[in-house]
Amino acid sequence: MCLAIPMKLIKIEGNKGIVELSGVKKEVSLDLLKEVKLGDYLIIHAGFAIEKLNEEEAKKTLEIWEEIANIQKQ
Amino acid sequence: MKKKNIKSKKILLSHGSGGVAMSSLIKELMLNKFDNPTLNELTDSAILKSTGDKNVCFTTDSYVVNPLFFPGGDIGTLAINGTVNDLSVMGAKPLYISCSFILEEGLDWSILDKITTSMAKASQKAGVQIVTGDTKVVEKGSADKLFINTSGVGILQKELFLSKNKIKAGDKIIINGKIGAHGLAVMSKRENFKTNIKSDCAPLWALIESMLSVGGIKFMRDPTRGGVATVLCEITENSDFGITIKEESLPIHENVSSFSEILGLDPLYTANEGKVIAVVTKDKASSILSKMKKHTLGKEASIIGEITNKNKGKVVLETIVGGERIIDRLVGDQLPRIC
Amino acid sequence: MKYITEYRNKNLSRKIADKINGYLKGYNGKISLMEVCGTHTHSIFRSGIMSLLSEKIEHLSGPGCPVCVTPNKYIDTAIAYSRLPDVIITTFGDMIKVPGSTSSLEKEKGGGGNIKIVYSPLESLEIARINREKKVVFLGVGFETTAPLIASTILSANEEKIKNFFVLAGHKLIPPAMKALLESGEIKIDGFICPGHVSAIIGETPYYPIANNFGVPSVIVGFEPIDLLEGIEMLIRQITKGEKHSVENQYKRVVRREGNEKAISLIDKVFEVKDSVWRGLGLLPKSGLYIKETYSEFDAEKKIKVKVEKTKTHPKCICGKVLCGTKKPYNCTLFAKICNPENPIGPCMVSGEGTCAAYYKFKKQ
Numbered sequence: 001m002c003l004a005i006p007m008k009l010i011k012i013e014g015n016k017g018i019v020e021l022s023g024v025k026k027e028v029s030l031d032l033l034k035e036v037k038l039g040d041y042l043i044i045h046a047g048f049a050i051e052k053l054n055e056e057e058a059k060k061t062l063e064i065w066e067e068i069a070n071i072q073k074q
Numbered sequence: 075m076k077k078k079n080i081k082s083k084k085i086l087l088s089h090g091s092g093g094v095a096m097s098s099l100i101k102e103l104m105l106n107k108f109d110n111p112t113l114n115e116l117t118d119s120a121i122l123k124s125t126g127d128k129n130v131c132f133t134t135d136s137y138v139v140n141p142l143f144f145p146g147g148d149i150g151t152l153a154i155n156g157t158v159n160d161l162s163v164m165g166a167k168p169l170y171i172s173c174s175f176i177l178e179e180g181l182d183w184s185i186l187d188k189i190t191t192s193m194a195k196a197s198q199k200a201g202v203q204i205v206t207g208d209t210k211v212v213e214k215g216s217a218d219k220l221f222i223n224t225s226g227v228g229i230l231q232k233e234l235f236l237s238k239n240k241i242k243a244g245d246k247i248i249i250n251g252k253i254g255a256h257g258l259a260v261m262s263k264r265e266n267f268k269t270n271i272k273s274d275c276a277p278l279w280a281l282i283e284s285m286l287s288v289g290g291i292k293f294m295r296d297p298t299r300g301g302v303a304t305v306l307c308e309i310t311e312n313s314d315f316g317i318t319i320k321e322e323s324l325p326i327h328e329n330v331s332s333f334s335e336i337l338g339l340d341p342l343y344t345a346n347e348g349k350v351i352a353v354v355t356k357d358k359a360s361s362i363l364s365k366m367k368k369h370t371l372g373k374e375a376s377i378i379g380e381i382t383n384k385n386k387g388k389v390v391l392e393t394i395v396g397g398e399r400i401i402d403r404l405v406g407d408q409l410p411r412i413c
Numbered sequence: 414m415k416y417i418t419e420y421r422n423k424n425l426s427r428k429i430a431d432k433i434n435g436y437l438k439g440y441n442g443k444i445s446l447m448e449v450c451g452t453h454t455h456s457i458f459r460s461g462i463m464s465l466l467s468e469k470i471e472h473l474s475g476p477g478c479p480v481c482v483t484p485n486k487y488i489d490t491a492i493a494y495s496r497l498p499d500v501i502i503t504t505f506g507d508m509i510k511v512p513g514s515t516s517s518l519e520k521e522k523g524g525g526g527n528i529k530i531v532y533s534p535l536e537s538l539e540i541a542r543i544n545r546e547k548k549v550v551f552l553g554v555g556f557e558t559t560a561p562l563i564a565s566t567i568l569s570a571n572e573e574k575i576k577n578f579f580v581l582a583g584h585k586l587i588p589p590a591m592k593a594l595l596e597s598g599e600i601k602i603d604g605f606i607c608p609g610h611v612s613a614i615i616g617e618t619p620y621y622p623i624a625n626n627f628g629v630p631s632v633i634v635g636f637e638p639i640d641l642l643e644g645i646e647m648l649i650r651q652i653t654k655g656e657k658h659s660v661e662n663q664y665k666r667v668v669r670r671e672g673n674e675k676a677i678s679l680i681d682k683v684f685e686v687k688d689s690v691w692r693g694l695g696l697l698p699k700s701g702l703y704i705k706e707t708y709s710e711f712d713a714e715k716k717i718k719v720k721v722e723k724t725k726t727h728p729k730c731i732c733g734k735v736l737c738g739t740k741k742p743y744n745c746t747l748f749a750k751i752c753n754p755e756n757p758i759g760p761c762m763v764s765g766e767g768t769c770a771a772y773y774k775f776k777k778q
Contacts, residue, residue, distance in 0.1 A: 002413065002450050002451075002452040002453070002556075002608055002610035002611060002636065003338045003411060003413055004610050005332075005335050005336050005417070006415070006416040006417065007336075008415075021332040021335075021336065021414060022328040022329045022331070022332035022333075022414055023269060023270045023271075023328075023329040023332070024262075024267055024269045024329055024332050024333045024336060025267065025268040025269070026266075026267050026268070026336070029535060031565045031569075031679070032561055032562070032565065032673060032675055032676045032679065033675065034674075034675050041415070043610070043613065043667055044336070045412065045558055045562070046412050046505070046532060046534065046559065046562055047533025047534070047535045047536070048533070048535075048561075048562045050558065050561070050562075050610065050613055050614065050673065050676065051613045051668075051669075051673055053416055053666055053667060054666050054667070054669075055666075057665045057666040058416060058666040061665070061666070062419055065422075065425050065639070068428055265532050266532075266536075322423075328414065331414060332414050335414065335417065337532070392461075393459070393460050393461040393638075394421045394423065394460070395421060395422070395423050395427075395460055395461070395465070395639075395642075396423050396426060396427060396461075396465060397426075397460055397461020397462050397463070397465050397638075398461045398464045399458060399459065399460075399461040400774070402773070409506030409507075409509060409530060410505075410506045410530070410532050411505065411506050411507045412505045412506075412555060412559060413451040413478060413479055413480065413505075413507050413555070
């Protein structure tokens with residue numbers, strides 16, 4: 001029941017926003033979020049942003065993993 | 075005719091009743107555009123040149139796509155290229171097309187105008203002639219705007235016999251480019267998403283002719299409705315071999331991947347209209363690939379998998395993280411989901 | 414795809430899988446882990462991660478597919494509405510093939526029923542704006558991830574005074590189902606893979622009773638292969654290292670401890686919690702969301718009266734037991750014989766995430 005994808009917020013129009021992922025754009029409702037800013041990554045489910053992705057948190061864990069797996073930087 | 079008149083002009087029942095209105099529609103929207111000596115004879119049947127001792131291939135398909143116009147094409151381009159490609163993947167040079175229209179009363183004249191123009195352009199590009207046809211108009215509500223049926227005739231170029239029965243373990247599976255674009259281009263129009271995804275609708279004969287010149291091709295099919303996964307399942311059905319494909323080798327545009335993720339669709343099952351899957355001998359695989367890459371429609375050709383003697387009758391995908399799953403047939407159409 | 418592809422790394426997957434298998438080397442017996450989210454079921458099968466892990470881990474798929482837990486009566490009601498000439502049914506694609514007692518929305522659509530598949534409830538509202546002479550009914554299924562969307566849409570309809578938009582409320586809540594499974598004692602669950610996006614809404618606290626009162630470790634997990642492996646690693650670590658069984662959050666980049674307060678307040682504003690019937694689990698206390706009296710003008714059940722056929726279920730269908738994890742699809746006498754994706758008898762076979770469909774598609778021998 002949980003299909004939702006992180007997409008970047010590229011435009012805000014009142015309580016609606018335009019989000020984008022690899023060139024795919026969609027207008028979504030921002031009604032469920034308190035505050036957003038351009039450039040935020042939002043979790044999109046059925047036309048609504050349900051949460052904001054915490055990029056600090058994401059970066060932290062990705063760095064730990066890079067160490068663990070000795071991943072080549074691309 | 076003034077532009078304003080064309081815009082408001084509609085297809086009426088009289089356009090299908092065999093009288094003056096119908097002649098005028100056929101002349102203006104079909105004869106003038108499809109223009110060739112055989113068609114211009116306007117005989118009940120088209121007379122085609124004899125093929126001597128070569129085999130004739132014959133195919134038919136009906137096109138009911140909705141929406142009629144989508145990024146990268148329309149129902150007209152589909153109707154020509156779909157039938158041209160069904161001949162091409164048999165190794166037959168497509169030559170002649172027949173075309174039947176079923177039009178809904180009230181359809182905008184300008185829509186039919188655009189579509190027949192597309193068909194004329196597509197036929198020219200594919201090197202085929204539309205030599206015969208038919209037009210019917212049905213009452214409003216009896217058809218969804220318009221349906222097109224095209225049948226096609228082609229000639230097998232040499233002693234060519236492509237068959238699943240020739241396939242053996244060790245053979246490689248090649249595709250000419252990136253998958254999933256057509257189905258998602260149509261979906262983007264339906265679901266109101268802005269994407270730069272365009273249908274890959276294109277005629278494949280020229281590419282296939284160059285592939286055949288190398289030799290080593292055992293079987294070909296175009297992965298239209300049901301996508302690459304369906305073709306691979308069809309190949310292994312009731313067979314004594316299996317197929318292994320690697321998820322990381324699947325050629326997919328990033329925007330197609332992303333759009334699929336958003337809607338919960340799988341590009342492996344999404345329709346293509348300008349793709350050919352070929353099963354080829356291992357020793358010819360790289361030469362065939364080099365030849366393909368010289369052609370516009372083969373620039374991104376790649377090997378996506380191979381025939382194995384394990385997992386008989388099945389298609390197994392090695393996932394992106396090194397796990398395994400079985401690719402099975404789809405039931406019905408893929409639908410956007412929330413879960 | 415940023416924040417997606419990074420979580421699909423092969424090397425890292427192997428390392429985490431090795432770590433998990435390392436924990437299990439000296440472990441006697443099996444560990445049963447249950448996910449309660451249909452999207453998790455799909456992700457697990459799609460990624461093939463279970464083939465990387467020790468056979469000591471038993472994977473159970475619980476009642477997390479909204480399509481699967483929606484009772485026949487709901488589908489029958491939707492079908493009855495679709496047969497009314499002045500009604501347009503709007504629904505997520507997931508529901509279209511689910512069999513009711515004698516028909517399905519797909520069959521009704523084929524028979525001329527006015528049924529539209531939508532990507533978002535906002536599209537349903539737009540259909541209502543354009544077709545003022547019709548009653549537009551949205552099928553409100555899903556769990557806590559989807560409920561706030563429907564709440565927001567009802568509030569928009571209210572603000573714009575759109576009088577022809579209705580919702581047939583069918584939302585369910587996950588924690589009561591988890592509790593019911595543990596209380597039944599019918600099944601051994603050693604750890605829960607908790608739904609990442611439901612948790613984005615409700616936060617961590619609703620899972621505390623599961624860990625504290627039942628002693629079952631519960632980890633909130635994301636949906637990419639690395640997320641799933643990390644979540645399983647956290648569960649197996651807790652169990653094999655003799656740690657105190659607790660709630661942990663693997664999906665910190667999306668799930669906050671307190672959840673999404675604004676979304677929660679929207680749910681509270683529009684819906685009230687009542688007892689609800691779940692397919693296979695029966696009546697669960699305080700487990701369903703129903704539209705409050707304040708917004709009853711949007712409540713299809715109250716405002717559109719229709720005769721619904723008597724509910725029937727196939728006597729041999731064990732979807733209920735499969736949903737709870739007490740039986741596997743291949744234990745069902747109908748599985749892959751009479752009941753298959755072309756002819757589904759129960760919803761477990763219909764939904765892409767339904768356990769039976771997933772088993773049929775990914776594991777069928």
